[in-house]
Amino acid sequence: MDGQRALELMPLLQERLVVLTGGRDRRGGPVLSFPASPRRERAKPEDYRRLLQYLMSIPNDDAKTLGFTVLVDMRGATWSTVKPILKALHEHFPPGAVHQALIVKPDNFWQKQRTSLGSHKYKFETNMISLEALPKIIDTSQLTSDLEGTLSYDHAIWLETRLAVEEFSWQAADLLDRLDDLQEDLSRSDFADDVSGAKHKIDLHNEMKKKIMKAPVEDIDLMGQRLLQKICGNDTG
Numbered sequence: 001m002d003g004q005r006a007l008e009l010m011p012l013l014q015e016r017l018v019v020l021t022g023g024r025d026r027r028g029g030p031v032l033s034f035p036a037s038p039r040r041e042r043a044k045p046e047d048y049r050r051l052l053q054y055l056m057s058i059p060n061d062d063a064k065t066l067g068f069t070v071l072v073d074m075r076g077a078t079w080s081t082v083k084p085i086l087k088a089l090h091e092h093f094p095p096g097a098v099h100q101a102l103i104v105k106p107d108n109f110w111q112k113q114r115t116s117l118g119s120h121k122y123k124f125e126t127n128m129i130s131l132e133a134l135p136k137i138i139d140t141s142q143l144t145s146d147l148e149g150t151l152s153y154d155h156a157i158w159l160e161t162r163l164a165v166e167e168f169s170w171q172a173a174d175l176l177d178r179l180d181d182l183q184e185d186l187s188r189s190d191f192a193d194d195v196s197g198a199k200h201k202i203d204l205h206n207e208m209k210k211k212i213m214k215a216p217v218e219d220i221d222l223m224g225q226r227l228l229q230k231i232c233g234n235d236t237g
Contacts, residue, residue, distance in 0.1 A: 004054045005170075006162045012051055013159055015039050020055045021153040023142035029066035029099050030059045031138060035146060036073040040081045048088035056097065067099030067124075069138065073147070075106045075131075090122045098124040104131055104147070 006013060017039055023031040032055060034040070056068060070089060072082055082103060089098050105128045129137070131148060143149025 003057055004050070005166050006054070006159065007166070009050060009054055010159075012047055015043075015047075016155050017043055017047065018051050018055060019153070019155060019158070020058055021144055021151060023138065023144070023149075023151050024063075025069040025099075025138045025142070027066055027069075027099070028063070029069050030063045031142060032056065032068045032070045033144070033147075034070070034072040034085060036076050038076075040077060043081075043084070045084055045088055048085060049092050052088060053092065056093070064097070067096055069099055070101040070124075071104065071134075071138070071147075072101065073104045075104060077106075086122060086126065089124070093123075095123045100125040100127065102127055102129045102134070102137065104129060104134065 016035060016037065018032060018034050020030070020032055023033075025031055032052075056064070070085075072085055074082055086101060089101065101122070101124055103126070134143065134147065138149075140149045142151055144151050144153045
């Protein structure tokens with residue numbers, strides 16, 4: 001399997017700088033949220049690049065084709081903490097990857113300061129939006145409680161489940177590679193020319209049989225069943 005794993009990004013993911021809640025906008029595009037957080041003040045451009053490349057690789061291809069709606073909660077923050085996010089999205093992703101960036105503005109934002117969004121600088125549409133207007137673009141059932149929505153999201157559970165999914169995927173992929181190698185060995189049609197050669201072939205056959213018997217097929221199957229039960233339990237909890 002290619003790409004980064006959650007385990008490699010765990011310190012950054014635990015910061016909760018950006019989350020993939022599973023919410024969708026009214027077009028069906030995946031929502032990527034930057035919750036209001038003081039941690040944003042010390043985030044580095046490289047942190048955003050790594051997090052975004054990982055999280056934006058997770059949704060299925062059909063969803064990614066629609067483009068992400070990026071939601072940045074600016075309440076309690078400054079414009080200077082938002083610009084690095086937009087810059088990372090612009091510099092590291094192709095046109096169409098991001099459909100739009102919505103910045104949830106603080107109350108009386110326009111009265112307090114003048115800020116140019118500079119939408120023309122980015123590969124995607126960028127707009128300020130009030131919390132009250134947000135449901136016009138993303139239904140409240142697809143928004144988390146911090147944005148006055150009803151979508152259930154627990155970051156700790158998401159991380160735990162994601163680690164389990166990736167561990168299962170890597171072990172299953174490794175098992176398939178091993179079985180493919182064994183299948184190639186078994187499919188070779190060369191025949192022995194003498195008794196000694198035949199004995200050698202029998203020994204090889206027995207060795208392959210042992211390898212097949214040792215392959216943790218049942219263990220992987222059990223791991224998959226437990227993971228499915230865990231995911232279904234989280235969905236209904």
